[in-house]
Amino acid sequence: xxxxxxxxxxxxxxxxxxxxxxxxxxxxxxxxxxxxxxxxxxxxxxxxxxxxxxxxxxxxxxxxxxxxxxxxxxxxxxxxxxxxxxxxxxxxxxxxxxxxxxxxxxxxxxxxxxxxxxxxxxxxxxxxxxxxxxxxxxxxxxxxxxxxxxxxxxxxxxxxxxxxxxxxxxxxxxxxxxxxxxxxxxxxxxxxxxxxxxxxxxxxxxxxxxxxxxxxxxxxxxxxxxxxxxxxxxxxxxxxxxxxxxxxxxxxxxxxxxxxxxxxxxxxxxxxxxxxxxxxxxxxxxxxxxxxxxxxxxxxxxxxxxxxxxxxxxxxxxxxxxxxxxxxxxxxxxxxxxxxxxxxxxxxxxx
Amino acid sequence: xxxxxxxxxxxxxxxxxxxxxxxxxxxxxxxxxxxxxxxxxxxxxxxxxxxxxxxxxxxxxxxxxxxxxxxxxxxxxxxxxxxxxxxxxxxxxxxxxxxxxxxxxxxxxxxxxxxxxxxxxxxxxxxxxxxxxxxxxxxxxxxxxxxxxxxxxxxxxxxxxxxxxxxx
Numbered sequence: 001x002x003x004x005x006x007x008x009x010x011x012x013x014x015x016x017x018x019x020x021x022x023x024x025x026x027x028x029x030x031x032x033x034x035x036x037x038x039x040x041x042x043x044x045x046x047x048x049x050x051x052x053x054x055x056x057x058x059x060x061x062x063x064x065x066x067x068x069x070x071x072x073x074x075x076x077x078x079x080x081x082x083x084x085x086x087x088x089x090x091x092x093x094x095x096x097x098x099x100x101x102x103x104x105x106x107x108x109x110x111x112x113x114x115x116x117x118x119x120x121x122x123x124x125x126x127x128x129x130x131x132x133x134x135x136x137x138x139x140x141x142x143x144x145x146x147x148x149x150x151x152x153x154x155x156x157x158x159x160x161x162x163x164x165x166x167x168x169x170x171x172x173x174x175x176x177x178x179x180x181x182x183x184x185x186x187x188x189x190x191x192x193x194x195x196x197x198x199x200x201x202x203x204x205x206x207x208x209x210x211x212x213x214x215x216x217x218x219x220x221x222x223x224x225x226x227x228x229x230x231x232x233x234x235x236x237x238x239x240x241x242x243x244x245x246x247x248x249x250x251x252x253x254x255x256x257x258x259x260x261x262x263x264x265x266x267x268x269x270x271x272x273x274x275x276x277x278x279x280x281x282x283x284x285x286x287x288x289x290x291x292x293x294x295x296x297x298x299x300x301x302x303x304x305x306x307x308x309x310x311x312x313x314x315x316x317x318x319x320x321x322x323x324x325x326x327x328x329x330x331x332x333x334x335x336x337x338x339x340x341x342x343x344x345x346x347x348x349x350x351x
Numbered sequence: 352x353x354x355x356x357x358x359x360x361x362x363x364x365x366x367x368x369x370x371x372x373x374x375x376x377x378x379x380x381x382x383x384x385x386x387x388x389x390x391x392x393x394x395x396x397x398x399x400x401x402x403x404x405x406x407x408x409x410x411x412x413x414x415x416x417x418x419x420x421x422x423x424x425x426x427x428x429x430x431x432x433x434x435x436x437x438x439x440x441x442x443x444x445x446x447x448x449x450x451x452x453x454x455x456x457x458x459x460x461x462x463x464x465x466x467x468x469x470x471x472x473x474x475x476x477x478x479x480x481x482x483x484x485x486x487x488x489x490x491x492x493x494x495x496x497x498x499x500x501x502x503x504x505x506x507x508x509x510x511x512x513x514x515x516x517x518x519x
Contacts, residue, residue, distance in 0.1 A: 081380075122482060125407040132415025136387075139419065143380065143426050151426060158419055165416075182482060 008111065016117050020097050028251040029059040031304055035251075038308040066244035074237050076146040085141020086238065086245035092134040093252040099123040100259045101185045103269045103292040107285060115289060116185060123184040124172065127260055128165075131215055135161045137249070138217075138234050145237035153233030156223045160322060161215055167330035168211035171204045174334075174341040175264060184260075188268030192276065198265040203337045205265045207330055212261060214326070216253045219311040223319055258303035262296060269296040359399060366392035379425045383418060390414040404482040 033048070033056070040047025051057040073082055103115035120126060135158050142154025178200055179187050191197055198205045214221040225233030235246045262268060269292035280288050317325070369389035373382045390413050397406035489497050 081384075120403065122403045122407050125404070125411065129407050129410040129415060132411050132419075135415075135419055136422075139422055139426070140384075143422075155423060155426065158423055162416060162419060 012111065012113055013117060016113075016115075017098075020102070020117060021094055024094065024097055024252055024255060027255050028248060029063070031251040031255060032062065032247075033059045034304070035308050035311075038305065039312050042309075042312040063244070066241050069240040071240040071242070072237075074146060078144045078146075081140050081144035082237075083242070085137055085144055086242045086249075087137075088140060089134070089137030089249040090245045090252075092130055092137060093249040093256065095130045095133075096127055096256045096260065099126050099184050100256070100263055101188050101268055102296055103289045105285070106289045114185075115293070119183060119185045121181075121183050124176070124182050124187075124264070128169065132161075132165060134215070134253070137246075141238070141246070142234035145234075147237050149230045150234050150236045153225060153230050153236070156230075156319065157217060157234060160217075160221060160223060160326075163323060163326040164211040164214035164221075164330070167207055167326060167334045168215070170331070170334035170338050171207040171211070172264075174204045174338045175201050175208075177338075177341055177345055184263050184268075188263055188270065191267040192270045196265065196267040196270070196272075201265070201337075201341070203333065204341075205261075207334050207337065208265070209261065210325075210330060212257045213307070213310065214322075216250065216257055216307070218250070218254065218307055220314045220317050221322060222316060223322060254304055254307050255300065258300040258307070259296070261303055262299040266299050269293065271295045355399060358395070362392045362395040362399070365389075366396070380422065383421050383425060386421075387414050387418050390418070401481070404485055 036058070037047045037055075039045075048055040048058040051061045073079055098117040099120060101114075101116040101119070105112050105114050107113070138157045139154045142150040142157075145151075175197060176182065178197065179190055181187060181190070187197070217225070225235065230236070235243055238246060271291065276288065279291075283291075366389050369385045369392060372385040373389065376382050376385060390409060394406040394409045394414075397403070397409060
């Protein structure tokens with residue numbers, strides 16, 4: 001009894017992690033392609049259509065191009081931190097996917113496998129912890145570049161993420177008061193029998209959505225890389241695949257935060273207007289799980305599309321407008337939402 | 352050794368090593384990054400003690416928010432090895448060493464004397480750190496200190512806003 005290790009469990013989790021990470025990467029890869037196509041449609045263009053049929057090999061061409069670009073590390077930069085920056089950005093982008101429930105259980109080789117890497121009972125707080133770590137990738141990279149524009153971009157990103165985290169957290173507290181659990185799996189299970197949380201918490205969802213846009217540094221909140229004032233923002237000095245990591249991390253963040261929103265507010269893998277019990281009897285548990293995964297991905301892709309839609313529709317905020325929105329509008333609204341939710345719950349439970 | 356013990360020694364080594372590097376490294380930015388590593392190691396200890404809420408709050412609040420502000424200030428002031436003022440006063444060094452050593456002496460003596468000396472760690476099976484139990488305890492037995500400390504935080508926040516308004 002030196003080390004008692006449950007070997008099948010470790011293999012199971014390892015396979016699950018590899019599958020989740022790989023599919024996140026592929027989805028993010030095609031999100032870059034989708035972004036270019038969406039932009040093209042919105043601007044009445046054709047978009048990339050040369051590499052492969054309909055241009056579907058375009059992400060591979062982009063990736064190869066980034067790999068073959070010259071790798072430049074500025075002379076005056078701190079080399080270790082310069083490399084650490086994009087690595088951290090990528091790492092924190094991937095880590096959030098650990099607590100997302102992608103589907104129900106499947107039975108393979110006589111084992112019940114939950115389609116979730118880790119069902120920890122503080123799931124949503126874990127997401128918060130990783131999100132608050134995400135800012136380090138940008139800050140360290142921007143400081144290590146030893147460039148004024150980079151530093152400005154990094155500082156903007158940091159203050160923006162900290163400011164919007166507050167409203168995001170308070171909007172979530174109202175949701176937690178309703179669900180009564182912090183585990184993402186239990187939240188989804190709770191929504192499968194009842195109505196989706198977005199109906200109970202419309203204001204909370206709106207605040208959460210706006211804050212997610214700000215946390216991902218997406219337009220209209222992409223002040224950190226405002227190219228007409230800061231050149232490239234925090235990644236001005238980066239080239240080759242290190243730049244690719246920063247850009248790629250943004251797309252992974254988009255997909256993962258879409259998944260979090262789906263799990264929290266839109267029933268996760270729940271298929272609407274369908275009695276799951278009957279379906280399981282008809283087609284079996286494993287096929288039901290496959291249907292659940294497709295439903296989940298469909299919902300998540302809708303939100304990824306929303307990110308792009310907003311980007312090509314709404315212009316960027318000014319910096320003071322951004323701070324005013326965060327502190328003077330969203331934070332009071334989130335506080336009001338929390339108090340109102342608490343009052344309603346108190347009224348109905350004490351009667 | 353069980354897996355808990357291995358993890359304990361690993362995390363302890365990282366925590367102590369990180370803490371030493373905070374003091375030893377010349378660049379303030381590196382110091383802050385080592386401090387973040389130390390916070391992560393301590394959060395790992397909390398998880399070993401089954402205090403998940405404390406662990407994640409430690410990461411969100413300390414490693415995620417307060418350290419970002421530290422980094423913010425250091426980066427804005429652009430403190431580097433060259434610009435840091437050389438520490439000339441030796442008496443401060445001696446004083447610090449003596450003060451730190453006496454603190455450690457007191458801590459070790461207190462822990463040796465305490466009734467719980469042999470029962471310091473309750474790994475894996477403690478339930479006191481789970482969020483449900485912690486919340487119930489905070490809002491029943493300890494509700495008064497809890498409210499007092501939240502008022503204290505609120506006044507600190509208002510104070511910060513008032514001071515920053517005065518400067519402008």
